[in-house]
Amino acid sequence: MLRSIIIYVQGLQFVGETSSGHAIVMDGDPGVGGNNTGPAPMELLLLGIGGCSGMDVISILKKKKQDVRGLEINVKGEKANEYPKKFTDIDLEFVIKGKNISKEAVKRAIDLSMNKYCSVKANLEGSAKVNFSYKIIQD
Numbered sequence: 592m593l594r595s596i597i598i599y600v601q602g603l604q605f606v607g608e609t610s611s612g613h614a615i616v617m618d619g620d621p622g623v624g625g626n627n628t629g630p631a632p633m634e635l636l637l638l639g640i641g642g643c644s645g646m647d648v649i650s651i652l653k654k655k656k657q658d659v660r661g662l663e664i665n666v667k668g669e670k671a672n673e674y675p676k677k678f679t680d681i682d683l684e685f686v687i688k689g690k691n692i693s694k695e696a697v698k699r700a701i702d703l704s705m706n707k708y709c710s711v712k713a714n715l716e717g718s719a720k721v722n723f724s725y726k727i728i729q730d
Contacts, residue, residue, distance in 0.1 A: 602626050633670070636711075637681070640721070641666040643711040644683060647704035648697075652687070655696045660730055661688035668719075678719040685725040692727045701725055 594610040603619035604626060617632055619625025630638070641664040652659050662685065669680040687697055705712055705723055712721055 604628055633668070633678070636678070636715075637666045637668050640681060640709065640711040640715065641683065643709045644685075644701075644704045644723075647708045648685060648687075648700045651700035651703055652692075652696060655693070655700070657692055657696050658690040659687060659692065660690065661728075662686070663688075678715070681715065681719050681721045683721070683723040685723065686728065687725060688728045688730060690730045692729060694727060697725055697727060 592610075595607055597605050597607045597617075599605055600616075603624050605617045606614055607617060608614045615635070616629030617635065618628040619631055621627055625631075645662060645664050649659065649662055665684040665686065667682045668678045670676045671679050685697070685701055701723055705721065715721060
């Protein structure tokens with residue numbers, strides 16, 4: 592079971608600690624009473640889906656013996672105007688850099704992540720439409 596503890600510091604600043612012992616500062620924008628000393632929780636959600644899918648994609652491409660030399664995932668989230676202002680659309684763009692990278696291997700790796708392995712994406716299903724694209728930069 593995963594666990595977290597979130598400790599209030601001041602203003603809208605909190606420190607969250609995971610069961611694996613990692614900590615992160617969270618804060619709000621000054622416009623809502625925070626001091627912008629860390630990412631907001633909704634930003635962490637975008638980092639979570641990007642990190643989760645990135646780990647999947649890299650693992651799959653390595654198993655497929657692809658010579659990946661870099662991976663960048665650009666994530667954008669569109670929020671609803673009404674509370675609870677949840678994400679309505681999330682776009683992920685995978686930018687894969689490497690040598691002799693197979694387009695088919697990249698497409699398959701991303702499809703597997705988005706449709707089978709990425710638990711963060713699975714948790715957002717039914718709430719936000721998740722779109723993805725990719726481009727390959729051959730070295």
